[in-house]
Amino acid sequence: MTPSKTKKETKPEWRHFNFVTNGPVDDYLYSMLPKRDEVLAEMEAYAGLHKVPIVGPAVARVLQQLALMTGARTVFELGSAIGYSTIWWAQAVGEKGRVIYTDGDSRNAERARGYFERAGVSDRITIHTGDALEFLSEQKQQFDIIFNDVDKEDYPRVLRLVSPRLRKGGLFITDNVLWSGRVAERSPREAATKAILEFNRLLYGSADFYTTILPIRDGLAVALKR
Template identity: 35%
Template sequence: MAVPEALEAFATTVGPESDEVLVEMDRRAEETGFPTVGPAVGGWLQQLTGLLSAGRVFEFGSGFGYSAYWFLRGMDEAGEIVLTEIDSEKLDDARRNLERGGFASQARFEHGDAIEIVTDYRRPFDIALIDNEKHRYVDAFEAIRSQVPVGGIVVADNAIRGPFEFETLSALVDGGDPAEVGDPNADAARGIAAYLGHVRSVDAFETTLLPLGEGLAVSRRVF
């Protein structure tokens, strides 16, 4: 893996304590293989939310509410998050998880395509999380960028690895041929490579990499 397991475990230990709901969600992710950002990255989502005093968050892809739960832990009671999910059962699970944590009243649960849904929300978002189909990351960024104020951030998951291997993504970013790696999921890596190239080309955003979990590309709007 791109991030050593010992480092990931250490980051989790140093980071914020999980609660009962998060522990159960982590257990479910491990048992089912459903991808989540994990507690080390979750702690960073909570931290970033607090550092920005973020009041509004939009998620492109929410699964069963794991990242949304971490975001909400970093907000005050006036904060709001919009969850989007194409799988209605996962969205119902997200609602139940946030209800158990006492956060459901601060959440909007939207079933459908996030890129279509965001057009209905013509208001600023302090943070946007992109975690939908990898080949649509650029489309997601373009759909939300005008609604991110100066100082706000766009966070993209899988900036190191995902259904693909790190070596595949690295080869693409360096201009090489991922076919040499033999990764059957190279198309997903191409989507991430295209996204990283795109956000780096947008002068209004400054992008850095957080190398935990499967990697976060954090793009801050600077003007």
């Protein structure tokens, strides 16, 4: 086994998506992050061990910063898994804020519920188990932030649902939009890559949004609703 291989294997799953800033720069960025509290640290360890694809602390910090910068009080999250990103949102929206957790897997939701209680944020979070897109389509209110982290094939469909349910000045944020660099392939064949390419094209072309992609970890699209 080569030394570099040994080093890679000690990284948790969610860090394997770093392809823009890999190696020493990536290690440096992660070394700068403040220590997480006990519950978040435990979730990161669990996600690493069980290959749960969480955003990880570098991206989670951006999410929380964006919520704090915009004074967000309501967040709708599509694809929450064990609730790691949900907790970062819940901390940002404050005691009077509201975060909607959605996941199709009820075992994820049960695990998330336990973490929310231990993190002291369960009263700010509504847990919804089932199809996130369907639940979003039923929403009558407009949110401050909509965060998209579901199956990638569904990204174009998510985009079609978002605009009427996001307030003007609100943020539509989407993870994995660089898809480990596969968006730059000459002739992509994978369905997920094609869907992300279509999504990025539609998002940048939309008159409803002002969009940039932050090349952090696996690429984070931040779109401001005009």
